[in-house]
Amino acid sequence: MAVRKGSTLRAQWLGKQLRELRESAKLTLKDAGDYIQRDPSSLSRMEQGITPMRVPDVLTLLNLYGVSDARLRDGLERLSRDIWQKNWWDGYSDVFTGRIIDHAWLESRAQRLRSYDAMVVPGLLQTRRYAEAVIGAADPHKPKERIARWAEFRLHRQRVLSGDCPLRLSVILDEAVFYRAVGGPEVLRDQLGHLVDLAQCSTISIRVLPFRAGVGASPEGPFTIFDMPDPYPDVAYIETRAGALYVEGDEAAGFAHAYASLDETALAPDESVAFIRNAAEQTI
Structure with missing residues (x-):
C-alpha cells in the first residue's frame, strides 16, 4: 500500500x-x-x-x-x-516526508532485513561521503546543508546495526554496484573497504550477484524486505519516483521468493568478500 x-x-x-x-x-x-x-x-x-x-x-x-x-x-x-x-527521527520531521520516517521506524522494529540493490550500496551500509554523493546525485540542486542533513539522518539509522540487539541484515548487491564510481574513485574505494569491514560482523551478510548470474530474479529493480515480529506483518518496500510503496501478505511473500532465488545465484560470503577486496584494489 x-x-x-x-x-x-x-x-x-x-x-x-x-x-x-x-x-x-x-x-x-x-x-x-x-x-x-x-x-x-x-x-x-x-x-x-x-x-x-x-x-x-x-x-x-x-x-x-x-x-x-x-x-x-x-x-x-x-x-x-x-x-x-517521540523518537530520534522526530528531530528530522522538518526535513523529511513520512515515508522515510516510516522506513526508519521499520528498521527499528524489524527482526531481520533483506535487500537487493542493483545501483548503489544501501543506506545502512554507506559511508558519509558515499551517502552525500548518492543524495547529491538524486537532486543536483539540493543545498549542501540539506545534503549534509540527509547524510546525518542516514548515518543515524545505521545505529540499528549495533548495540545489545542489532538488526540482522542480509544484503545482495549486483556486481555493477562495485564499479559505479559514486563520488569518484577515492570515495568508492573507501566505501568498498567499509563493506569488507562490515562483512566481518556476525549479524551482517553481504553477497555479490555476479554478471554471469544473468538477469536475476528481480529484473524490475531493487527491493527491501522487513521481517517483522507479531503483530506486524512482514513488509516489502519498493522506492519509486512516485513515492514509497509498502506491500504485505502474499505480495510481500513474492519478494521473499525473489530474494531466495537471488540468494541461490549470489557468491558465497567468503567469495563475496574476496570479490569486494579485488574491486577496491582495481578502483583507480
Whole structure:
C-alpha cells in the first residue's frame, strides 16, 4: 500500500487491525464509536489511519471486541504507543516526508532485513561521503546543508546495526554496484573497504550477484524486505519516483521468493568478500 499523505504506516496498520477486529465482533462503526464516545466518522478516520488513535481508546476497543490474546493485545498497545512516542527521527520531521520516517521506524522494529540493490550500496551500509554523493546525485540542486542533513539522518539509522540487539541484515548487491564510481574513485574505494569491514560482523551478510548470474530474479529493480515480529506483518518496500510503496501478505511473500532465488545465484560470503577486496584494489 502507498502511505497516505499526512498518515503513517504505523497508524494505517493499527487502524486496519482494529477494523478487522471490529468486523469479526460483528459491530458497526456506530456501535464501537458510541462505546468510546466518538462519532462513526471519527472512528472511520482512525481505522483508515488518517487520525492517529490514542492508547486508551485502543485498549477500550480491544476489551469491547473481546480480544483476550495477551500477545496480540501487547503488540497493538505497543503499536499505538509507537504512533505517539517521540523518537530520534522526530528531530528530522522538518526535513523529511513520512515515508522515510516510516522506513526508519521499520528498521527499528524489524527482526531481520533483506535487500537487493542493483545501483548503489544501501543506506545502512554507506559511508558519509558515499551517502552525500548518492543524495547529491538524486537532486543536483539540493543545498549542501540539506545534503549534509540527509547524510546525518542516514548515518543515524545505521545505529540499528549495533548495540545489545542489532538488526540482522542480509544484503545482495549486483556486481555493477562495485564499479559505479559514486563520488569518484577515492570515495568508492573507501566505501568498498567499509563493506569488507562490515562483512566481518556476525549479524551482517553481504553477497555479490555476479554478471554471469544473468538477469536475476528481480529484473524490475531493487527491493527491501522487513521481517517483522507479531503483530506486524512482514513488509516489502519498493522506492519509486512516485513515492514509497509498502506491500504485505502474499505480495510481500513474492519478494521473499525473489530474494531466495537471488540468494541461490549470489557468491558465497567468503567469495563475496574476496570479490569486494579485488574491486577496491582495481578502483583507480
